[in-house]
Amino acid sequence: MFSLVLKIALKSAFIRPLRSFLTVLMIALSMSVMITLEGFYDGMVQSMTQSVIRSQSGDLSLFAKGYRLHGQIDYRIEEAKALTQSLREHPQVDAAVMRLEAQGLAQTAHKASGATLIGIDVLAEERFGGFSEFVVDGTLDSLSHGAAIGSALAKRLKVRIGSKVVLSVVDQERTIQSIALRIKAVVRTSNIARDERALFVDYPVAAALLGVSPESATQIALRCTEPHALQTHPDLRALESVRFEALHPQLAQMRTLTDLFNTLSFGIVMSVVFIGILGTMYVSVLERIREFGMLLCIGYGFGRLCAQVLFEALALSLAGFALGALLSFGLLLYLYVYGLDLSAFAQGLERFGLFSVLYAPLDPGYFLSTLYAVIGAASLSVIAPLRRIAKLTPVEVLKEYP
């Protein structure tokens, strides 16, 4: 019985090929544009948040209590190396790095600028956030004899690979210490704070310059899937643990805003899809009133008619979904692999913390949510046509549509 209803529905759905094709095309195009835009916007936000997570905050950052308020190396985690090592063994932690940061002044013969000394372990940073991918010039191989500089700071100081920069910082004894560093690499993280101020040096060099133990750190950054769960870890009670969202509320807000924007776009596009299917189904039902009346006469039953009209709407919608999914998958795959090259706007994008090539994620969730929405729109769109049929009696149909 189900197969009979399905057979009539499938054949009826495509009885007017041009109309069906246009409906399918309308759904497919709306859907592919929506999914691609959704992916693009998500890609933009992910690009911004990931660059900050990879280069600075991780998903969870640990600080000695008072460090975030005073920003001085007096407030550091003393046994940071041992703690970092133990955290790396934790099943919920994907990667952990310790950093030693201090504010200072970077100078050349002609220029000077505020800078942040950041002591890093290059290998650990590579595992943590693929640090080498940020290098736009030079190499990290010989960092122990020099420094990597943020791209915007390099521009401001007018330095390049091989140039010398003198960095002055206040050490633990409140004495100004200076070091001459040869620039080995220029890095662009798209994290504005890093690109405009960072001078990355080898960890022992930073520790020696600041006069602190290389076992200590001002920050331990963690990559983990459930930072919330880790915050309650007993070893971290003495520390201040701050999640990415709290450390960078503007980025978290932007993520929320993008989600809202995507939801709104989704709603608008799905409303258009709904109206499109509704129009098609209404016209389709109206022009087949006589057929439906005859089916009611011979005992086909209103329930079967409802199922038939619903299947027709679903057939059209799912055909549109399939085509739209194919189109949007192709577009998203392109953006995922090659990205959208906006080099012409690189300077402007950099100011917003974006790379000049923007990539989109290939998230199956886009397709799944659209599938649910399309099924929902199709199901809702048959209510009005079915109400029209429900008002019919077989004899009325035979009289009015002879």
Added chain:
Amino acid sequence: MIRLCRVNKRFYPGEAREVHALRDIDLSIQEGEFAVITGPSGCGKTTLLNAIGLLDSISSGEIWLDERLISALGEHEKSDLRRDRMGFVFQAYNLVPVLSARENIALIMQLRGFKPQQIEARVAEVAQMLQIEHKLDALPARLSGGEQQRVAVARAVAAKPSVILADEPTANLDSHNAALLMRMMRRLNEEEGITVLFSSHDDDVINAAKRIIRLKDGALC
């Protein structure tokens, strides 16, 4: 088999435009009859057929089918009864346009849950009787009016209903096809014992019937 007791049908009751379409109809149709309802245009032929076929409600009176009062049934039961006990042939053929002739004929049998082998055999049988076996795979749009009406008759008889109700089945056919259809319907009546009740005002068609029921102004005469 079918019994109508003082059946009345009024359209727009209580309004100025009220029409008394059927007046105190008392009528019995026996099993195996081949009867025609005739009369001038507007006399109530279609209304009477619709009432018997439970397509339209009646204002008063009773309709019985095999000792069962069917005029008082609910809509769902009426629908089931139409599917299980009655076959309908309409003036305008009314085939499902997306189904082939074979699928149209099999439609009611499928609705009634016949097995595929039974359906296949029965479709072949009625198609042969109605001489449309070579058109079984064609869509209705590819068939002539006469062929479409024969497919409609085949659909009506395929599931072996108790009665076939046909409202002016030859109205859209030329005289040759009309005569052919009547011969075939009569043959079905004789060979399968199916009761056939149809309406017409065509003398040739009326003369083919075994019993003539005349209506005038909604009353039997």
